[in-house]
Amino acid sequence: MALAESAESQLLDALRAGDESAFADLVREYQLSLVRVARIYVSTQAAAEEVAQETWLGVLNGLDRFEGRSSLRTWIFRILTNIAKTRAQRDGRTLPFSALQNPARVPEAALDADRFLDPEHPRWPGHWAVRPEAWPEDALISAETQGLLAEAIEALPASQRAVISLRDIEGWSSEEVRNALEISETNQRVLLHRARSKVRRALESYLDENA
Amino acid sequence: MSEQTDQTTQLSCQELVELLTDYLDGALPPDEHARFEEHVTICQGCGVYLEQMRTTIRLLGRLPVPALPPGAEGELLDAFRGWRSA
Numbered sequence: 001m002a003l004a005e006s007a008e009s010q011l012l013d014a015l016r017a018g019d020e021s022a023f024a025d026l027v028r029e030y031q032l033s034l035v036r037v038a039r040i041y042v043s044t045q046a047a048a049e050e051v052a053q054e055t056w057l058g059v060l061n062g063l064d065r066f067e068g069r070s071s072l073r074t075w076i077f078r079i080l081t082n083i084a085k086t087r088a089q090r091d092g093r094t095l096p097f098s099a100l101q102n103p104a105r106v107p108e109a110a111l112d113a114d115r116f117l118d119p120e121h122p123r124w125p126g127h128w129a130v131r132p133e134a135w136p137e138d139a140l141i142s143a144e145t146q147g148l149l150a151e152a153i154e155a156l157p158a159s160q161r162a163v164i165s166l167r168d169i170e171g172w173s174s175e176e177v178r179n180a181l182e183i184s185e186t187n188q189r190v191l192l193h194r195a196r197s198k199v200r201r202a203l204e205s206y207l208d209e210n211a
Numbered sequence: 212m213s214e215q216t217d218q219t220t221q222l223s224c225q226e227l228v229e230l231l232t233d234y235l236d237g238a239l240p241p242d243e244h245a246r247f248e249e250h251v252t253i254c255q256g257c258g259v260y261l262e263q264m265r266t267t268i269r270l271l272g273r274l275p276v277p278a279l280p281p282g283a284e285g286e287l288l289d290a291f292r293g294w295r296s297a
Contacts, residue, residue: 126223
């Protein structure tokens with residue numbers, strides 16, 4: 001959820017007044033997501049971290065001019081995107097914009113086709129061939145699960161990783177994600193769907209192996 | 212107008228799993244939303260799948276935020292102090 005307007009203006013006041021802990025909180029809150037979004041544009045983790053670092057400097061430089069026409073975080077992510085694009089161009093990287101702007105061009109199913117019966121099956125077309133089993137409640141509370149989730153997210157293509165991080169880890173609304181990444185609602189949802197489907201599959205395989 | 216049969220109006224399980232995120236975001240058109248809900252109430256496999264996806268999302272929302280590398284945070288705070296005193 002976006003910061004309520006009053007909370008955001010309080011935060012801005014604190015930052016402008018030079019409140020160091022307010023800035024540290026802001027950095028802690030967004031750093032991971034900034035790096036993940038930067039990874040859409042630049043090819044290495046180190047480059048993405050540099051882009052995030054540069055973004056914070058850009059935030060500080062622009063803070064006095066920030067007028068609150070967008071939310072603070074949308075503004076921060078716009079700064080990031082501009083820096084990341086410039087950096088990618090400088091590195092001579094052909095931008096994988098199609099993954100972000102046109103993900104549906106390459107189809108990707110949530111599950112392998114063999115999980116389902118044939119679409120032409122006389123009685124049960126497209127019905128489960130291998131039905132998912134309910135997950136035992138207590139099997140997923142472990143620290144191991146957290147490690148597994150982190151790995152599954154790391155393994156995603158950068159644009160899917162960025163969207164699932166903002167939506168599901170940070171709890172942003174789809175509209176905020178669209179604004180921050182400058183993508184359409186449909187593309188945002190395609191990326192989220194693919195990311196969630198893969199993370200669910202990772203949990204399923206883990207539980208199957210440990211059953 | 213001919214009446215549509217169940218076969219043509221029903222979603223298959225394979226189709227349903229692809230509509231899940233749209234469903235959870237409340238982005239399905241009303242008739243499709245209704246078909247989705249009808250399907251998950253009668254189909255055990257899809258009901259379980261929907262629950263698993265909700266669990267996945269819930270677990271993601273509880274992931275701890277990893278700490279910044281110590282150097283990075285120090286550098287940023289230095290920058291902040293520099294900005295403040297500028």
